[in-house]
Amino acid sequence: MTTADVLIIVGPTPSSPRKIDRAAIGFGRKATDCISGELDLLLLGPAAETASSQFAHLGARKIYTIGHADLANYTAEAYTHAVCDFTSERNYRFLGGSASSATRDYFPRVAARLGIPMASEVLEIDQLTADQAQLVRAVFVGNLLATLSISGPQILATCRASAFEVPAEEVATESPVEVVTISHALALAGKQFLSLTEQTSDRPDLTEAEIIVSGGRGTRGAEGFQLLEQLADQLGAAIGCTRAVVDSGWMPNDLQVGQTGKVVAPKLYFAVAISGAIQHMAGMRSSKTVVAINKDPDAPIFEIADLGLVADMLEAVPQLTEALKG
């Protein structure tokens, strides 16, 4: 018998909650509201224990941390093992987290190991009972919404961070923390972590930013991006781009927005010299306000733009940066 409780899994755990972690907790709260259960938090990775105090005012009944040596460098196999060891003794109704390159990598392994159904990148929880769930998610390159009916006493689901926000005010009571120790190995012999080359930048992270200035192939590389960076500096914005830009080697892969890149929903999104392919729109169409600058008046991006300017970006962007200074 499962309980009516919800477990939100964060891992690898950052030093303090990111937007996507808060959204995961918002997702978990939505689930507990449906089944009148309690919400626990599982933090995994080397930073889990020290970061737990940063997660202590988000309303969790309890925070569990696992900081096993095999989790020091991320591998799907070890994280899967840790989650499954933890959940096997505790009968949560709903296991959840936020969609990221890590959860896309290890959550399906957890579902397979536990033999439970999984829903990816959920946008809405319509219904959740003891053995049934109705969840809404985007399909067909973000063009349609599908309602899934999921049966079974336990499910695993990730959410799109853009769809769930936690209330800004923090909960006064502090969640108690329990450090969970696992004494056996978690790593799989056939997998070796070698290195992680992180892109560092002074700008806000794409998935955290309130404003994103994004450029497409029409920027013609460094020439155009330099202008976009000046605009981003003026606005304190993050920089994003299309697949075409990453493929051309103008920008690193972690800045790609779209179906196969990051899904973002900032307050303001500038799409500059971006045609508006459906795969790009799939990653930014939930932005509150979209501004498009393109020299082609028929570019599809104008279909979803709130504010559009038909112009050459090489001229219009510096003018805009200048005008925003005043």
Place this chain on the structure above:
Amino acid sequence: MKILVTIKRTPHRDARMRVAADGKSLETGDIAFEINPFDEIAVEEALRIKEAGKAQEVVAVTVGLEVAREQLLAALAMGADRGILVNSGGAAEKQELDSLQIAKTLSAVIQSEQPGLVIMGKLATDDENWQIAPMVAELLGWPQATFASKLELSEDGKTAQVTREVDAGLEEVELTLPALVTVDLRINEPRYASLPGIMKAKRKPLDVIEIEDLGGLADLGGIGQSCVRTVSYRALPAKEKGILVDSAAALAAALKERKLV
């Protein structure tokens, strides 16, 4: 070594799908289908490994209806050696197969084929589940490297070094074979099938296995019940039409007026 690649028949990458009047199905009448773009990349990667002399055979597998033969033929036309169609027809009439069931089916095929390497797409562009590949790796107890932008086999063919595109940047891992890799967009540019390739494909072996007859599923605890079904579709809420401004200065003014900057 044998490489196994998985193929899914998906609506064309730029198709705009519409919901049918019943709200439960999709209008597919005028939609063209293709190999899931990421699976096409998987086929290409397998062929390049074979052409480099590090594999002898490339087998393409799909779980689906008879119509998916078309996509297997496309993979054979690119250069794959053999195709396997696991016909889910009977099962599909009764129920929709969910990700875990497809993963179990693929795992059963992999266990009987015993490839050294399985290459899959990182996602299927229709349901965008991002699930089946890690599920297969887990069911097999294999190491995985998802979202590969580079894949290199060692000289002795025992390990693979993979560069992964992750949220923070690029990660490198080493897998001991047998292993499963999913490919991302930037790993290669898939070839077009040549005319002789298309002609040859028709003569290549293409086995059809009824899902009920698939040995090996029992070892995985049986295919089980379908637990995830799509009950309805709806279009995105319509967006209010935006306005065009005629200069950068007007754009700046509009942004300020709306208190967006």
